[in-house]
Every structure is written in C-alpha cells, then in structure tokens.
C-alpha cells in the first residue's frame with residue numbers, strides 16, 4: 741500500500757534516504773569525513789564521530805529528506821531515460837549552464853543559515869572527498885548531476901551546525917574549568933560544565949540544535 745506522505749515518519753524517510761544514498765555510492769561516514777576535513781583545523785577537539793552525529797541530525801530533518809529524495813530521483817530518472825528532452829540530455833551531460841542542482845542543494849544548506857551557504861560555496865569549488873569522487877566517477881550511463889551538490893549540501897549544513905554550537909560550548913568550558921580540569925579532558929565531576937556539553941573532548945549532540 742502506498743502511504744500518504746503524512747504517514748511517513750521521519751524515521752521511515754531517514755531510512756529510505758540513507759538506503760538511496762548508499763545505492764548511489766554515498767555513505768554517511770563519507771559525508772562525515774568531508775565535514776571533519778573542513779572543520780578540524782578550527783576545532784582540534786572535533787572527532788569524526790561528532791561529525792557523523794551532525795550529518796545524521798541534518799538527515800533527520802524532513803525538509804532535507806525531501807530535497808534528497810527529489811534530487812536523487814531526478815538523477816535516477818535521467819539514468820533510466822525517463823525524462824523528456826531536452827532536460828534528459830542536459831542532466832546526462834551535467835551541462836555547465838544548468839544550475840538547478842546547486843539551487844536545490846541550497847534547500848539543505850539554508851537550514852543552518854549563512855555559514856551553511858559559505859561552506860557550500862567552498863565545497864562546490866574544492867570538491868573534497870566523496871564530492872570529488874562523484875564528480876570524477878563519471879561512467880557511461882551514470883548520472884550524478886544532483887548527487888554531488890546534495891552531498892555538498894549535507895556536509896555544508898552539518899559543518900555549519902557544528903560551527904554554530906561548538907565555539908560557545910568549547911569557550912564556556914575553557915573559561916569555567918581550572919587548568920587541571922582541562923588537562924583531565926574536562927571531565928571534572930560536578931564541575932561547571934556538569935551539563936555534559938563538553939566531556940573528554942566530545943560534545944554531546946543534545947547540546948546542538
């Protein structure tokens with residue numbers, strides 16, 4: 741039975757989106773690696789695990805899920821030849837003048853404001869990690885016109901989400917803790933950061949939007 745969209749839970753859509761991404765050659769871990777690569781110079785405490793949590797939080801948003809479903813469906817339709825001309829050829833060729841793929845991906849980055857937009861512009865130029873692989877992995881019959889931008893959008897949003905939350909959390913901890921507390925990995929029991937936002941260099945996802 742086909743469900744009405746309103747009957748799909750976020751959990752249902754999240755599962756479908758993750759499966760679709762994997763079918764198309766993209767794991768959440770690969771996106772998390774991009775986030776780590778562009779953020780770890782600014783936050784030495786950053787871990788790949790925290791980046792993965794941020795990617796998952798972005799993927800959990802319904803509007804992000806809708807953008808991913810739409811863009812991936814268009815790539816798949818182009819591969820299957822199920823689009824009218826001239827759109828079919830434009831998508832298959834990843835025509836340089838076609839910018840709808842980038843515009844659609846902005847629906848992901850917009851969730852985290854202007855930092856998301858700046859990160860997206862950077863990733864669109866630098867094509868780090870899996871984004872570059874998707875771009876260079878051009879095989880006959882494969883279409884990734886939307887996917888590379890969607891992945892850049894998710895990575896940019898996940899990085900922006902961290903950028904919004906980490907500085908405050910880390911500086912609060914630095915100011916509040918005595919040096920020996922910092923040396924012990926900021927795990928002072930009952931200390932000023934007892935809300936658990938920073939512990940052992942990791943930041944709880946509960947602390948982030």
Ligand code: MG
Pocket residue numbers: 834841842884885886887888889
């Ligand atoms: Mg593209």
